[in-house]
Amino acid sequence: xxxxxxxxSLYIALFASIFLIFQSSNLIRSRSKNLDSTIFxxxxxxxxxxxxSFFSLIYAFIISDFSNETVYNNSHTTKPLFxxxxxxxxxxxxxxxxxxxxxxxxxxxxxxxxxxxxxxxRLLTVLFQELIIIGFLLFILFTSNPFLNLFPIPKEGMGxxxxxxxxxxxxxxPILYLGYVGTSIIFSSSLAALVxxxxxxxxxxxxxxxxxxxxxxxxxxxxxxxxxAYYELxxxxxxxxxxxxxxxxMPWFCLTALLHTIIxxxxxxxxxxxxxxxxxATFSLSMSGTFLVRSGILNSIHTFANDPSxxxxxxxxxxxxxxxxxxxxxIFQKKISKNLSKSFLxxxxxxxxxxxWFMMFFLSVVLIGTVYPIFLEVINGSKISIGPPFYQKLIVxxxxxxxxxxxxxxxxxxxxxxxxxxxxxxxxxxxLSIIISYLLVKLYGxxxxxxxxLFGVGFFLFFLTVRDFFSKDSTLPQKISxxxxxxxxLSIxxxxxxxxxxxxxxxxxxxxxxxxxxxxFENLKIIEENNYKSLIANFNISDNKDSINLSPEVxxxxxxxxxxxxxxxxxxxxxxxxxxxxxIKDDGYYNVRYQFKPLMMWIWFSIILISAGGILRYFKNDD
Amino acid sequence: xxxxxxxxxxxxxxxIFLSVALIIFLAxxxxxxxxxxxxxxxEVKNLSELETNKIRVGGMVKKNSIITNESEINFIITxxxxxxxxxxxxxxxxxxxxxxxxxxxxxxxxxxxxxxxxILAKHDENYMPPEVNEAxxxxx
Numbered sequence: 002x003x004x005x006x007x008x009x010s011l012y013i014a015l016f017a018s019i020f021l022i023f024q025s026s027n028l029i030r031s032r033s034k035n036l037d038s039t040i041f042x043x044x045x046x047x048x049x050x051x052x053x054s055f056f057s058l059i060y061a062f063i064i065s066d067f068s069n070e071t072v073y074n075n076s077h078t079t080k081p082l083f084x085x086x087x088x089x090x091x092x093x094x095x096x097x098x099x100x101x102x103x104x105x106x107x108x109x110x111x112x113x114x115x116x117x118x119x120x121x122x123r124l125l126t127v128l129f130q131e132l133i134i135i136g137f138l139l140f141i142l143f144t145s146n147p148f149l150n151l152f153p154i155p156k157e158g159m160g161x162x163x164x165x166x167x168x169x170x171x172x173x174x175p176i177l178y179l180g181y182v183g184t185s186i187i188f189s190s191s192l193a194a195l196v197x198x199x200x201x202x203x204x205x206x207x208x209x210x211x212x213x214x215x216x217x218x219x220x221x222x223x224x225x226x227x228x229x230a231y232y233e234l235x236x237x238x239x240x241x242x243x244x245x246x247x248x249x250x251m252p253w254f255c256l257t258a259l260l261h262t263i264i265x266x267x268x269x270x271x272x273x274x275x276x277x278x279x280x281x282a283t284f285s286l287s288m289s290g291t292f293l294v295r296s297g298i299l300n301s302i303h304t305f306a307n308d309p310s311x312x313x314x315x316x317x318x319x320x321x322x323x324x325x326x327x328x329x330x331x332i333f334q335k336k337i338s339k340n341l342s343k344s345f346l347x348x349x350x351x352x353x354x355x356x357x358w359f360m361m362f363f364l365s366v367v368l369i370g371t372v373y374p375i376f377l378e379v380i381n382g383s384k385i386s387i388g389p390p391f392y393q394k395l396i397v398x399x400x401x402x403x404x405x406x407x408x409x410x411x412x413x414x415x416x417x418x419x420x421x422x423x424x425x426x427x428x429x430x431x432x433l434s435i436i437i438s439y440l441l442v443k444l445y446g447x448x449x450x451x452x453x454x455l456f457g458v459g460f461f462l463f464f465l466t467v468r469d470f471f472s473k474d475s476t477l478p479q480k481i482s483x484x485x486x487x488x489x490x491l492s493i494x495x496x497x498x499x500x501x502x503x504x505x506x507x508x509x510x511x512x513x514x515x516x517x518x519x520x521x522f523e524n525l526k527i528i529e530e531n532n533y534k535s536l537i538a539n540f541n542i543s544d545n546k547d548s549i550n551l552s553p554e555v556x557x558x559x560x561x562x563x564x565x566x567x568x569x570x571x572x573x574x575x576x577x578x579x580x581x582x583x584x585i586k587d588d589g590y591y592n593v594r595y596q597f598k599p600l601m602m603w604i605w606f607s608i609i610l611i612s613a614g615g616i617l618r619y620f621k622n623d624d
Numbered sequence: 625x626x627x628x629x630x631x632x633x634x635x636x637x638x639x640i641f642l643s644v645a646l647i648i649f650l651a652x653x654x655x656x657x658x659x660x661x662x663x664x665x666x667e668v669k670n671l672s673e674l675e676t677n678k679i680r681v682g683g684m685v686k687k688n689s690i691i692t693n694e695s696e697i698n699f700i701i702t703x704x705x706x707x708x709x710x711x712x713x714x715x716x717x718x719x720x721x722x723x724x725x726x727x728x729x730x731x732x733x734x735x736x737x738x739x740x741x742x743i744l745a746k747h748d749e750n751y752m753p754p755e756v757n758e759a760x761x762x763x764x
Contacts, residue, residue, distance in 0.1 A: 384662035391658035594715035
């Protein structure tokens with residue numbers, strides 16, 4: 002029953018989409034002064050239909066309706082209710098339905114919140130957005146329909162990959178998608194603004210809200226995925242430069258560049274073309290991110306729920322959209338009102354341009370690293386992978402000038418400033434930072450020379466952003482975000498350089514020595530749970546001063562038959578002690594991995610601070 | 625004489641061009657050193673010259689081949705045509721199991737022995753490296 006409801010509501014949404022495309026182009030052609038109420042009603046109907054269809058899928062998951070193929074493939078009766086619900090978007094079909102839901106809802110919100118703007122602009126945005134929506138609807142209905150019937154009805158489902166049964170991963174896709182799909186509104190409305198010739202201060206103020214909200218969701222979404230990888234995968238890190246992680250980082254760089262540049266448009270009415278290009282690029286990267294993750298083209302350790310045949314559709318669709326966007330850009334680009342106000346080299350505008358340069362540089366590095374293996378495989382069939390050293394080598398050296406610019410840039414004034422800002426105070430602070438970092442490096446005996454300037458500029462940025470809280474140079478949201486970022490840089494530097502790792506194969510009762518600590522495997526318990534069997538190990542880690550007990554766990558799920566290991570992490574203000582163990586074979590040995598991770602908490606905390614700045618900016622009425 | 629605007633535009637275009645050139649140059653220089661090739665045990669066997677760079681070898685963990693001691697895990701990767709012995713010090717992922725797909729990253733000591741520094745397994749219980757899939761089909 003739920004199957005039919007879900008399916009038919011999607012068809013109604015498809016008709017609404019066709020109607021909206023015709024109606025909005027008619028209205029644009031007839032230069033109607035009023036926004037036809039039919040647009041609003043059709044859009045409401047569409048959103049409602051997609052919502053109904055989404056809820057009927059969730060319903061099918063809750064009652065374990067195995068006549069639905071998607072439910073059969075991804076669920077199981079013994080699964081906890083929470084994961085039955087989150088399982089509905091943990092698979093390919095459901096996740097696309099979620100994309101669609103956010104697409105339609107965002108468009109509705111856009112229409113409601115843009116009443117003060119030009120009619121033609123609103124209609125055009127609806128038109129472009131509906132083109133995206135209709136593409137997704139066709140894609141869902143004809144290649145990945147979540148409401149296919151199965152007959153005869155199976156007694157039991159295949160189960161959800163247990164590794165996905167985790168709270169942070171349950172909310173990670175929806176949050177990330179809110180960010181991704183938010184960029185679609187930026188894409189549609191920047192094209193609409195271009196066609197109407199209103200790429201100006203007023204438009205910037207309006208679209209800035211959408212940029213901020215997408216950026217906040219994308220940032221938090223990436224963080225949640227990263228937290229999940231940290232404790233669930235047992236790799237004991239927060240970023241692995243895996244292609245699937247990279248594709249979420251690429252739109253983030255673009256969006257961050259846009260977030261800064263839009264302020265220039267708002268204040269100075271320049272860089273219009275660049276903003277349109279960035280908007281197009283951000284959305285293309287968001288969509289190709291979904292495409293790459295879903296299509297299975299990426300040779301990643303963690304691609305879930307994929308099917309290569311579907312990839313072609315998204316690729317063609319994306320290609321058409323980008324081509325259309327570029328076409329529109331070149332036709333209407335002349336309409337941009339040429340602003341003859343002067344700009345000088347030393348100014349905030351230039352500083353933001355420098356920020357953009359670095360964002361584009363980091364983006365290119367990640368793009369090349371992610372796409373090159375696919376490219377090479379198509380060209381000559383050789384299979385390669387590109388590891389973390391590639392990214393570190395290209396990104397880390399550039400962090401030094403980047404952080405330096407970030408420290409000084411926000412201090413500059415609009416239009417024209419001079420370098421007398423770089424006064425004695427700043428210089429003393431800089432030298433102090435270098436000295437601190439030198440002492441640190443000396444104290445801990447780090448052997449890399451470039452660590453000194455890297456840490457140095459990290460501290461410099463940190464001190465300056467702290468000092469900023471007492472000045473009136475910039476707004477509070479900016480101060481919080483920039484301070485958060487400096488904290489983030491310092492935490493990942495500390496974390497990367499001072500992390501220690503130890504692994505060994507141990508039997509129950511064994512002891513190992515590591516870093517003046519004794520790691521003891523005390524005992525092992527077996528507990529039968531509802532849908533899995535759990536092995537809980539008890540470890541004691543002690544040094545002269547204190548000792549901690551860690552109890553990592555291995556879960557043996559029966560449906561599907563899989564092992565997962567749950568790391569045990571004891572987090573403190575200064576560091577994390579991370580312990581994970583694994584069953585290798587039934588011979589008494591367990592594979593144990595212990596990691597000492599300094600300032601891990603601070604990485605998460607600093608990302609929350611960065612996003613908090615964005616949230617504050619969103620709710621704060623502008624000066 | 626050209627106007628100030630034209631000059632500014634030319635300057636920007638030059639800057640963009642230089643940036644692109646810089647990125648491409650740096651990226652490909654870094655790529656040369658950091659690319660890890662993926663091979664199957666059969667491809668390793670047929671290497672004309674022993675690969676000295678880091679490589680990845682993918683296949684299935686042979687049944688009853690895992691031998692563990694205090695510091696090392698030894699096992700055999702097979703693509704059902706050829707085999708490769710692997711020794712590894714470190715931690716293994718969840719789905720490292722006999723009869724399951726695995727990817728070992730490390731250095732070849734000879735054509736039948738790999739000293740691994742990293743073991744990867746896809747966290748999907750039905751995963752098989754594509755090469756193994758093909759090899760399996762051929763053997764049927």
